[in-house]
Each structure stands twice: as C-alpha cells, then as structure tokens.
Amino acid sequence: ETTSDDPPADFLVRLGIMGPSGKVLAARYDKYRQINRFVEMVADVFAHLPPEGALRVVDFGCGKAYLTFALYHYLRCVKGREVAMVGVDVKTEVLAECETLARDLHYDGLTFVASDIESYPDAGGADMVVALHACDTATDDALARAVRWQARVILAVPCCQHELFRQINAPTMRPLLKHGLVKERFAALLTDALRASLLETQGYATQLLEFVETEHTPKNLLIRAVRHAQTEHRDRLRREYETLRDFWGVHPALETLLASAHEIPIG
Secondary structure, three states: OEOOOOOOOHHHHHOOOEOOOOOEOHHHHHHHHHHHHHHHHHHHHHHHOOOOOOEEEEEEOOOOOHHHHHHHHHHHHHOOOOEEEEEEEOOHHHHHHHHHHHHHOOOOOEEEEEOOOOOOOOOOOOOEEEEEEEEOOHHHHHHHHHHHHOOOEEEEEEEOOOOHHHOOOOHHHHHHHOOHHHHHHHHHHHHHHHHHHHHHHOOEEEEEEEOOOOOOOOOOEEEEEEEOOOOOOHHHHHHHHHHHHHHHOOOOHHHHHHHHOOOOOOO
C-alpha cells in the first residue's frame, strides 16, 4: 500500500483501489491517479454547470464505472449538489454490478442503463456528457448527442480511431502518410483536431488535454468543451474547419451526425 493525502472514500474502497485505512493499494495507484486527474479536469469547469437544481449527467460507455462513481462522489459528496446521473453501456452484467454498488453506497442519484449510444433516448437531456474510451465513431455519437442537448460541459477520451485512417487523401503529404504507424497516429490526432474544431463551430470553447501519462496508456487525449453564448466568430470557425477537412480530403462522422440533426451549415 502507499499513503494517500485524501481521506478514505467508500467508493474507492469498494472498487478495490483504496484500503479501509485510506491507503491506496500499490497495484491500483495508476487507476487512483487517473481518477484524481479526471476529477481535477471536472473541477476546472464546475463553475460552468448550472448553479441550481439537480445536475443532469450522462456517462456514455461507462464500463466498470470507476470514473462514473468518482464523478458522482465529487458532484454530490464534495460539492453538495443534487445529481441525476446515468451510466450507459452495453455490458449488462457489468452494469448489474455497478447498480448494486451504487445502491450499497446510497448513491441514490446514480443509475445505470443498458444501451448503445445511438439508441439511448433523447428525452431529459444533460448538463454534462462524458464519453471515456468510446470506440471509433461511438465518440462522435456521444459528441453529437451532447451538442443536440446543448450540454454545458463535454468530456471525451476517444479510442480506436480508424475512420480517418481509411479516408486521408493528401498526395503532397505522401512522405508522412506512407508509413503506416505514422499515418495511424496522425489520423488519430487529425480526428480529434477536427472534432474540437467542429465543437467550436457549435458554440463550445474546446481544449485538447493530456488525460494520463503516455507510459500508462496511449489513449491519453481528452477533449474538454464548455458551451458559451458567443456567436460572432462562428463563420470564421466554420471556414477554418472546412479548410482543414478539405486539405486532408476527409469526411468526419461528427460532421455527418450534426448535419443530419440540422445543427450545422457546413459547406
């Protein structure tokens, strides 16, 4: 075990990350650091969430829900807000375990629903949308849903980005793209840059941040977007997006999803 400066948290103990004395288990310290980093990123944008009423949060692709529980704990137990949070995933057995743990911890505002992102109902909306390690264009499904809901805060860690790898067509960049490994890594970065740019056209201030150190996972880029009311730069932002998209000869899924929902007039 290793000493932690934080008091013991019931959810960390139950998830096997922290011992009852408040010491973090050595084998789970990377997960503990990931949780703390995630909470720090939420804390930085907490002021942008609605100041009153229950905070509506949807976590798409929650998996075993380590970060779902951490987010609920931060919002409800640390910040003292009422929370209505839903963890969404297709793995029913895992969700049953999460549901049991939520009830044992008396996290009454936290529930879990078995669904893919595309089929999840629109009713209710969300103030915050989280999508951590949704595979390939599932991240785009989550981002498009968040935009449609006009969510105040979006947090996404993309995973397995194959879409643009198959599409990139920029002959002048052949010395870069002829190497499969380089092309794969660049395609992932281009995917997220285009996603961030599209979110900006929809009225979000967007940042691309390092989530965890690269020695722990290569999937370490987090898209953090905060909705604002400014509209004067929309045309410029749209032109910037279109220029980048057209240079690389790609057609991102997020643009298609937003256009089909009549969210964007992209040319």
